[in-house]
Amino acid sequence: MKARLVGRDFLTLMDFSREEIEYFLETSSELKRAHSMRVPHEYLRGRTVACLFEKHSTRTRTSFQAGIAHLGAQSFYMRPDELQMAKGEPIKDTARVIDRYCDALVIRTFAQETVEEFARYMENPVINALTDLTHPCQGLADLLTIREKKGCFKGLKLAYVSGLYAVCHTLMTLCPKMGIDTYLAYPEGYEPNERLLQFAKKKAEETGTKLVLTNDFEEAVTDADIIYANTWHGMAATQPKTREERLKDWAPFQVNEAALAKAKNDVIFMHCLPGYRGEEMTDEVVEGPHSVVWDEAENRMHTQKAVLSLLIA
Secondary structure (H helix, E strand, C coil): CHHHHCCCCECCHHHCCHHHHHHHHHHHHHHHHHHHCCCCCCCCCCCEEEEEECCCCCHHHHHHHHHHHHCCCEEEEECHHHCHHHHCCCHHHHHHHHHHHCCEEEEECCCHHHHHHHHHHCCCCEEECCCCCCCHHHHHHHHHHHHHHHCCCCCCEEEECCCCCHHHHHHHHHHHHHCCEEEEECCCCCCCCHHHHHHHHHHHHHHCCCEEEECCHHHHHCCCCEEEECCCCCCHHHCCCCHHHHHHHHHHHCECHHHHHHCCCCCEEEECCCCCECCCECHHHHCCCCECHHHHHHHHHHHHHHHHHHHCC
């Protein structure tokens, strides 16, 4: 399986088969065990990884740089305002130069097209650490967390009840592939990306899973195994209406104790963070016994280490 993955880009999880995703998860679990037991796993000693961040980050930057260090590689944090790109150098020129210096590029940016252009001009792997369209690193960490807490994927019901951007798009396209029934709940006037929605519907048909889009919050959370929240006003430039309008529209979709009571008794609450207590979730939920958000955040590091160790030659 590793031979199928080495040298590939990690731009979206739509590019990978279920079997390949399962292999990422198995590798993640092995690396997590090694880390917890303080067993050295410097599989990338002597390698270099460029980290280009055009968006602010807490979890993504820290988890990547810590993980790269655990693997024995050297990371380089690149601020866009310090690069010649800020003065108009074409992406293709920057990409080809980074490709000569580093064994991989981790990039967190706005347009998916930017990541794809870097990948087009680089021979070494390009890893998407978030665009406005998709967040494959988060999706992989979410799957690892679900598998750890639930033991399997098939037959689970996931209710995603917050902003319809990168994380939503990732879960929407990923969960049907893995056998998870997926309910997206949102107010009228908010819709997921149509191209990715069609991909998700096709996968749901192939696997016999449910993909339900609804404006009924209660329908989504009732008997859910997983309730997933996200900020209502992240990536504002890609969303309709003002921040105040979004807060008002989304208010009935808050995950609180009443919402958890409608789900299964062993429901888990997930959130990619940063989270806003009193908006998409209450403090009681995120700090409560059903919350797995801190395990989820930790798993970002372990799954990203798997991606790096399997893709870099």
